[in-house]
Amino acid sequence: xxxxxxxxxxxxxxxxxxxxxxxxxxxxxxxxxxxxxxxxxxxxxxxxxxxxxxxxxxxxxxxxxxxxxxxxxxxxxxxxxxxxxxxxxxxxxxxxxxxxxxxxxxxxxxxxxxxxxxxxxxxxxxxxxxxxxxxxxxxxxxxxxxxxxxxxxxxxxxxxxxxxxxxxxxxxxxxxxxxxxxxxxxxxxxxxxxxxxxxxxxxxxxxxxxxxxxxxxxxxxxxxxxxxxxxxxxxxxxxxxxxxxxxxxxxxxxxxxxxxxxxxxxxxxxxxxxxxxxxxxxxxxxxxxxxxxxxxxxxxxxxxxxxxxxxxxxxxxxxxxxxxxxxxxxxxxxxxxxxxxxxxxxxxxxxxxxxxxxxxxxxxxxxxxxxxxxxxxxxxxxxxxxxxxxxxxxxxxxxxxxxxxxxxxxxxxxxxxxxxxxxxxxxxxxxxxxxxxxxxxxxxxxxxxxxxxxxxxxxxxxxxxxxxxxxxxxxxxxxxxxxxxxxxxxxxxxxxxxxxxxxxxxxxxxxxxxxxxxxxxxxxxxxxxxxxxxxxxxxxxxxxxxxxxxxxxxxxxxxxxxxxxxxxxxxxxxxxxxxxxxxxxxxxxxxxxxxxxxxxxxxxxxxxxxxxxxxxxxxxxxxxxxxxxxxxxxxxxxxxxxxxxxxxxxxxxxxxxxxxxxxxxxxxxxxxxxxxxxxxxxxxxxxxxxxxxxxxxxxxxxxxxxxxxxxxxxxxxxxxxxxxxxxxxxxxxxxxxxxxxxxxxxxxxxxxxxxxxxxxxxxxxxxxxxxxxxxxxxxxxxxxxxxxxxxxxxxxxxxxxxxxx
Numbered sequence: 067x068x069x070x071x072x073x074x075x076x077x078x079x080x081x082x083x084x085x086x087x088x089x090x091x092x093x094x095x096x097x098x099x100x101x102x103x104x105x106x107x108x109x110x111x112x113x114x115x116x117x118x119x120x121x122x123x124x125x126x127x128x129x130x131x132x133x134x135x136x137x138x139x140x141x142x143x144x145x146x147x148x149x150x151x152x153x154x155x156x157x158x159x160x161x162x163x164x165x166x167x168x169x170x171x172x173x174x175x176x177x178x179x180x181x182x183x184x185x186x187x188x189x190x191x192x193x194x195x196x197x198x199x200x201x202x203x204x205x206x207x208x209x210x211x212x213x214x215x216x217x218x219x220x221x222x223x224x225x226x227x228x229x230x231x232x233x234x235x236x237x238x239x240x241x242x243x244x245x246x247x248x249x250x251x252x253x254x255x256x257x258x259x260x261x262x263x264x265x266x267x268x269x270x271x272x273x274x275x276x277x278x279x280x281x282x283x284x285x286x287x288x289x290x291x292x293x294x295x296x297x298x299x300x301x302x303x304x305x306x307x308x309x310x311x312x313x314x315x316x317x318x319x320x321x322x323x324x325x326x327x328x329x330x331x332x333x334x335x336x337x338x339x340x341x342x343x344x345x346x347x348x349x350x351x352x353x354x355x356x357x358x359x360x361x362x363x364x365x366x367x368x369x370x371x372x373x374x375x376x377x378x379x380x381x382x383x384x385x386x387x388x389x390x391x392x393x394x395x396x397x398x399x400x401x402x403x404x405x406x407x408x409x410x411x412x413x414x415x416x417x418x419x420x421x422x423x424x425x426x427x428x429x430x431x432x433x434x435x436x437x438x439x440x441x442x443x444x445x446x447x448x449x450x451x452x453x454x455x456x457x458x459x460x461x462x463x464x465x466x467x468x469x470x471x472x473x474x475x476x477x478x479x480x481x482x483x484x485x486x487x488x489x490x491x492x493x494x495x496x497x498x499x500x501x502x503x504x505x506x507x508x509x510x511x512x513x514x515x516x517x518x519x520x521x522x523x524x525x526x527x528x529x530x531x532x533x534x535x536x537x538x539x540x541x542x543x544x545x546x547x548x549x550x551x552x553x554x555x556x557x558x559x560x561x562x563x564x565x566x567x568x569x570x571x572x573x574x575x576x577x578x579x580x581x582x583x584x585x586x587x588x589x590x591x592x593x594x595x596x597x598x599x600x601x602x603x604x605x606x607x608x609x610x611x612x613x614x615x616x617x618x619x620x621x622x623x624x625x626x627x628x629x630x631x632x633x634x635x636x637x638x639x640x641x642x643x644x645x646x647x648x649x650x651x652x653x654x655x656x657x658x659x660x661x662x663x664x665x666x667x668x669x670x671x672x673x674x675x676x677x678x679x680x681x682x683x684x685x686x687x688x689x690x691x692x693x694x695x696x697x698x699x700x701x702x703x704x705x706x707x708x709x710x711x712x713x714x715x716x717x718x719x720x721x722x723x724x725x726x727x728x729x730x731x732x733x734x735x736x737x738x739x740x741x742x743x744x745x746x747x748x749x750x751x752x753x754x755x756x757x758x759x760x761x762x763x764x765x766x767x768x769x770x771x772x773x774x775x776x777x778x779x780x781x782x783x784x785x786x787x788x789x790x791x792x793x794x795x796x797x798x799x800x801x802x803x804x805x806x807x808x809x810x811x812x813x814x815x816x817x818x819x820x821x822x823x824x825x826x827x828x829x830x831x832x833x834x835x836x837x838x839x840x841x842x843x844x845x846x847x848x849x850x851x852x853x854x855x856x857x858x859x860x861x862x863x864x865x866x867x868x869x870x871x
Contacts, residue, residue: 093118093298096141098162100125100149100181101462103768104227104687106694106734107277108147108179113699115287116294118142122734124462125149125160134164135172142306143175143297146182148275150579150771152230153185153194163189166269174306175268175297180228183271187232187262191239198253200229200836202581203680205280208260210246215261215270215292222246222285224260225278225683229578229836232259232273241265246272268300278687279704327417329401330425336403337433339388340499340516344438344445344797347528352509356380357611358536359502359511360624363527367603369406370626371449371496373793375801376639377620378507381444381793384500384527386517391627393491394422396455402491404628419459422493423756426794427741430748435796439512442503443644446516447748447796450495450627451805454788457760458777461770489785490630490812495794502527516796546601547608548860553594556855559587561844568843570779571834582684583766583776585843586784586831589851591809591858595824605824606631609809613857617714621803623791632786634808635853637713638720640761640790643751645798649696649725650705651689653763654804655682655833656719659849669717670710677837678719682708685833686721688762688769693725695735696754701726715853747798755790761804764788766833786810787829806830807853828854 095118099105109120121141130137138144144165151158158181165176166189178186184194207223210216226248234244234257246260261272270293276286300306356372360382364370369391374380389406396419403413417425430447438445458464500520503512513527564587571583596602610624610633619635639652656678658669672678686707693702706722727750732742735757742753766772787810792802806829813824830851832843 093142094140095120096138096144097122098125098144098146098160098165098182099123100147100151100159100162101768101770102147102149102181102691103762103770104275104277104691105147105149106691107687108145109734110694110699110702111277111287111290112145115290118294120145120734123161125158125162127161129161129164135168138168138172138174139306141174142301143177143294146176146178146185146271148180148182148227150768151181152578153181153188159185170267173267173304175293175300176270177293177297178269178271179277180273180275183262183273184228184230184232186264186269186271187234187242187259190237190242190264192237192242193233194230195233195236196576196578197229197231197258198250198256200575200578201226202229202575202835203227203684204676206248208246208248208274210261211244214243214245214263215289215296216245217292219285219288222289223282224274224276224286225281225687226274227278227581227684228273229576232262234259248273268297275687278683279690279707280683324418324420324424326428327415327421327425329403329415329417329421330428332403332413332415333392333425333429334432336390336405337388337429337497339518340433340435340446340796341518342434342436344435344514344516345520345524346439346512346514347524348439348510348512349528349531350509351511351531354504354509354511354531354534354536356382356502356504356506357614358534359504359531361607362530362534363502366600366607367626369496369628370624371498372624373449373791373801374506374620374622375443375792375803376642378505379443380504380506381449382502382504383449383496383498384502386498386500386515386520388499388517389497391450391494391496393628394456394493396453396459396492419456419464423752424741427749427752430752430794430796431741431744431746433796434746434748434798435516438514438797439503441510442505442512442514443799443801444501444503444793444795445514445797446499446501447497448495448794449498449625449792450493451625451632451786451791452755452759452789452802453490453492453786454760454764454784456492457789458773460756460759461773463770488629488812489783490810494625494627494630496627544608544612544861546596547605547612550593550596550605551858551860554858555592556858557590557592558851559589559847564844564847565840567779568834568838568840571775572836572838574775575834575836579775580772581767582681582833582835583772583779584764584831584833585776586764586780586788586829587847588782588784588787589828589830589855591826591828591855592823593826593858595822606633606811609633609826609857613809613854616857617807617853619714619807621791623803623808625791629812630786630810632791632805632808632810633857634791634803634805636791636803636806636808637718638763638804638806640792640802640804641751641754641758642801643727643747643754643799645747645795647727647747649693649727649751649754650722651693651758652720652722653682653685653689653761654718654720655685655763656710657832657846657850658717660715660717664717666710666712666717673710673717673719677835679708680835680837681833682719682721684767685762686723688767689721689723689758692758692762693723693754694733695757696733696750697725697727698731698733701728701731701733716849748794748796748800751798751800752794755800755802759790760788761790763804764806784829785827787827807850809854809857826858830854
């Protein structure tokens, strides 16, 4: 059986007739998901508005025991969801077509949305054709007949996501009645059907998205209630009422559950020195920076992570006798554990990506810390990054992103013929029992350890920080950096090639394959390796210090993890969660470069255009879907929508969305995960990471179909760029940024001894919509690229470039 519905046991009920359940007051609705990135928004709206229980199955599912009629008797109605693609392509609508072919005696009420609506029209002989131009993420007012599902709703403002339409003018069908229309402003003679109903069967559909956060919410809820009343009236008329409902059901995983990995027990044994308490000492030193503290406790070239969360808290790793880290490679499935102190041992195993997530959840559950300084978000745990390619494996169909079976490299196989261009691991996380957290607003510093035997270390470190004097930047070091940067060679993206890729993206948008595509490019910078070892080890850190000074950001970060080095000044939050129950995501889309004449008022005017608002709105709706999949109906709300903010060298538009974890009310995407029956927010946060990667602001929507096309168009690995970086707190919290405005290299460590050159990689790009122009997108990509590229120029050149950019 294809991916199906939770605990429905079709084999034992092949010919069973559902029994009446007169005591049940909750009605059941079946939702058919076309792998859209807005599906869970629809499901939540149905449950929140109608008080029904929704079961979800996907378009590539099979009806249990091939008995569609018997299965549908469990439901009062069916909703066919939106999705990418074309209803003329059988695979894009899958089992939707079976609903239209039911015998008259088997009919039940159906409501189609966007693709579901087009499927209805196509089945009735109405051609589905391309619009004169796609309408994605745009808000329009439609006119209605003020009857049927639009009773008392003469006009409704709705969000549209479509590039195809039902060409009613070319149809001779007399079975459909159109209930709403859109007039295109530049083509007044073109009327686009926005809603219809079948005159003889209980079928309805709408072309727009009632679930979008910019659709007129009260009107759309009234529309759904009107449909639901008519649906129940039909069921009563034909005697379909009162059937029992199915057990709790969701979209099931596409693969069988993985065996629990032995590596999880080894990771646990390596963490045995961590206790249930994070002991701490505090002091106030507003004059001390997190960078100065990190330098004080981490030797150049040693495993180090410094991460700033939400612009307030900077977390610096501090080595301890129990320090270790691990790396994971998606393609080979290789997991490497590396002990960092004592005998420096190493362990290697091969596990699937699903097993990796299970191991992390297990470790965070078993090593949960119960108490610490409540004012800081991190008590101990992991610091590090997850790559974009790891995110691809989290999609429903990850086959194009990873090998189906672990691939072990041969003894003679090398990761790259040129180590300077080697790809870093897809996951690299540093286990931290000791850490120092700096509150950048109040100047408070918290020294902490989860080791039982660290009281003396805490006291000694407190004394060190009390007596420590930060001498500031070393100007001679800057001069040495500048002399090296003068020899750098920057390989920019080729303008013609990038613009051709923009056109390739627009072709997919016009075909209905995506609503927007986040196209990216890569710039490489090659420069000499410092001859002096101390300069070699300090180079990544000095680069990070310069980047942070040049472009301060809420999520600045530095990582030195083996061969991999990262310098990041990301302004974008991917995912935060607290220790109690709250998840939050802040997608950023829409950017305006600062210039002498650019004010906040002008930036708001530019970013308030149809194009820029559509970019952000599409990702906002995608993020709502992701969080509803975790939190379930009633668990998600939009805190801020389409807000413009100052981010140093650019103005950007963000949306702020929050979700609430309720362990006894899991969301639709995670109901099959028995591990989530816990109040530990670390476990829920990891499940959210797993279900929400890669970041929607870096893919477009719908996420899966967009990633598929981007992989073909870009034809490269993004690696660390477009991934996420942050921490997993043993107390339960977590925070991750999107790795943009960042540079990374894997030409470090042992590679330096054999190579005279080092290569750093910088990604940049932007969301392509049908309103994008090649010139405009090229300029936006360069604006983002300059933020990091200018740091690789000597100060005098970089300052000149910044002044003119």
